[in-house]
Amino acid sequence: MALTPQSNEAFLREVDEELRRDEAMKLWKRWGVLGIAVVVAGLVALAGYLWWQSNSRNVAGEQGIKFNEAMNALGNQQPAKAEPILAELAKSGSEGYSALAKFTQAAIALQKPDLKTAARLFAEVAGDSGTAQPLRDLALVRQTLAEYDSLQPQVVIDRLRPMAVKGNPYFGTAGEMTAIAHLRMGRRDLAGRMFGEMARDETVPASIRQRAVQMAGVLGVDAVDQTEEKKAG
Numbered sequence: 001m002a003l004t005p006q007s008n009e010a011f012l013r014e015v016d017e018e019l020r021r022d023e024a025m026k027l028w029k030r031w032g033v034l035g036i037a038v039v040v041a042g043l044v045a046l047a048g049y050l051w052w053q054s055n056s057r058n059v060a061g062e063q064g065i066k067f068n069e070a071m072n073a074l075g076n077q078q079p080a081k082a083e084p085i086l087a088e089l090a091k092s093g094s095e096g097y098s099a100l101a102k103f104t105q106a107a108i109a110l111q112k113p114d115l116k117t118a119a120r121l122f123a124e125v126a127g128d129s130g131t132a133q134p135l136r137d138l139a140l141v142r143q144t145l146a147e148y149d150s151l152q153p154q155v156v157i158d159r160l161r162p163m164a165v166k167g168n169p170y171f172g173t174a175g176e177m178t179a180i181a182h183l184r185m186g187r188r189d190l191a192g193r194m195f196g197e198m199a200r201d202e203t204v205p206a207s208i209r210q211r212a213v214q215m216a217g218v219l220g221v222d223a224v225d226q227t228e229e230k231k232a233g
Helices: 005-055 061-075 079-090 097-111 115-126 133-150 153-160 171-184 188-200 206-218 223-232
Strands: none
Touching: 061 079, 061 097, 079 097, 097 115, 097 133, 115 133, 133 153, 133 171, 153 171, 171 188, 171 206, 188 206, 188 223, 206 223
């Protein structure tokens, strides 16, 4: 039986929505993981340097030297030289350097990619009450990234809720994973809202904002116009 014009239009809309969902997932798989993997080494180096700088008077100088040796080796593309140093520091139980060593080990595993090892190490850092909260939060975001394909969407949303808010330093990454989780649950409205917030937040990294603008447009949120109006105002 032939479809009526109204039924045909509804069918095409349904197909279009499914194609948009598929495109959303393709964008995430192609650009999301790649973009985060590229910057993670820089984040690790920066976190290590800041931690070492602020705590250099309160920690053993020998461990500080070892950690810097590992960072220099990674900067020179010599992970084989850095890994045994990091393994020793990770087992040392030293406040600060043990967590940083595990975080760096996890980042290396994430780039291989050895997602299981990365997730385990990030989880250890995230669950360490003796570690500074910003590093624990970052570790939780990275843990979720490593486990993303195996997690239920609601688990992602609940886990990242504290970070997926405007003003949080990890809003871009946490918000992007949260928005895709909303899409997986069929909540296009919540996904569009999240992408729109990221697109309008100038503190979000430019690469993530660009993707957010594209995804917001796909989901019917006019993020580009709103951003331009804000700048014009």
